[in-house]
Amino acid sequence: xxxxxxxxxxxxxxxxxxxxxxxxxxxxxxxxxxxxxxxxxxxxxxxxxxxxxxxxxxxxxxxxxxxxxxxxxxxxxxxxxxxxxxxxxxxxxxxxxxxxxxxxxxxxxxxxxxxxxxxxxxxxxxxxxxxxxxxxxxxxxxxxxxxxxxxxxx
Amino acid sequence: xxxxxxxxxxxxxxxxxxxxxxxxxxxxxxxxxxxxxxxxxxxxxxxxxxxxxxxxxxxxxxxxxxxxxxxxxxxxxxxxxxxxxxxxxxxxxxxxxxxxxxxxxxxxxxxxxxxxxxxxxxxxxxxxxxxxxxxxxxxxxxxxxxxxxxxxxx
Numbered sequence: 001x002x003x004x005x006x007x008x009x010x011x012x013x014x015x016x017x018x019x020x021x022x023x024x025x026x027x028x029x030x031x032x033x034x035x036x037x038x039x040x041x042x043x044x045x046x047x048x049x050x051x052x053x054x055x056x057x058x059x060x061x062x063x064x065x066x067x068x069x070x071x072x073x074x075x076x077x078x079x080x081x082x083x084x085x086x087x088x089x090x091x092x093x094x095x096x097x098x099x100x101x102x103x104x105x106x107x108x109x110x111x112x113x114x115x116x117x118x119x120x121x122x123x124x125x126x127x128x129x130x131x132x133x134x135x136x137x138x139x140x141x142x143x144x145x146x147x148x149x150x151x152x153x154x
Numbered sequence: 155x156x157x158x159x160x161x162x163x164x165x166x167x168x169x170x171x172x173x174x175x176x177x178x179x180x181x182x183x184x185x186x187x188x189x190x191x192x193x194x195x196x197x198x199x200x201x202x203x204x205x206x207x208x209x210x211x212x213x214x215x216x217x218x219x220x221x222x223x224x225x226x227x228x229x230x231x232x233x234x235x236x237x238x239x240x241x242x243x244x245x246x247x248x249x250x251x252x253x254x255x256x257x258x259x260x261x262x263x264x265x266x267x268x269x270x271x272x273x274x275x276x277x278x279x280x281x282x283x284x285x286x287x288x289x290x291x292x293x294x295x296x297x298x299x300x301x302x303x304x305x306x307x308x
Binding site: 026029034037041042043044045046047048049050 | 180183188191195196197198199200201202203204
């Protein structure tokens with residue numbers, strides 16, 4: 001059996017999320033929502049890969065998918081170093097770092113159980129980026145601060 | 155940027171767990187215990203890969219690691235279709251299906267909270283394989299049957 005068969009081949013169309021902080025690829029997978037993918041899509045994950053820029057990094061590749069802006073924002077929260085490349089016909093068509101917007105809508109649950117965004121009302125969570133390095137968010141409804149995003153992704 | 159750079163390269167030394175039932179690669183990762191790996195090891199996971207044998211499958215590759223017999227048994231419980239290849243110097247040195255032994259020691263917790271294997275005694279869990287297709291295990295201490303292994307891995 002040739003070792004060649006064991007390779008993970010490059011993708012024809014899809015998205016590569018590179019420079020994910022070491023150990024966080026599975027969190028990125030959760031954000032992407034592997035369950036919801038096209039039934040023909042292969043997802044590849046590499047954990048603990050050598051990187052000049054970061055020392056060690058993780059990589060996620062997803063076929064036949066381009067990320068919604070909300071998912072990109074969620075990835076930016078979890079790993080601000082990540083870069084996103086869009087692949088079409090085996091070529092990198094676009095490559096950019098993830099970018100944290102001023103406001104984060106509907107990605108996180110507010111940790112304050114009494115916050116109006118946690119009531120059975122049709123109100124979406126909304127946070128302001130109150131600090132960037134490291135990122136701290138403030139709920140626009142109750143002023144609760146959040147800096148531990150992994151546990152509050154909705 | 156060349157697409158080549160996005161490839162996941164074959165491994166020099168390590169283990170490839172192939173033919174994992176579709177969707178179960180992350181369970182296999184948990185069994186392997188990614189946290190406990192050599193600090194130079196890259197782990198690659200491919201989810202939802204086309205397979206002649208299975209339709210769709212998952213693959214896990216781990217550098218610089220050979221699996222303990224206990225971990226192989228745990229993988230056999232979770233995905234009996236899996237095959238294990240040992241890679242040395244880029245060559246497949248050994249390839250074999252996972253194999254379920256007669257008895258499973260210390261991999262699963264007994265779901266019976268009153269079972270002696272769940273008391274603060276130095277007694278390891280032990281199950282007998284009482285049925286093979288699909289696999290059903292019976293606790294040798296309390297006779298409790300288990301067929302839902304994902305939730306009882308210890």
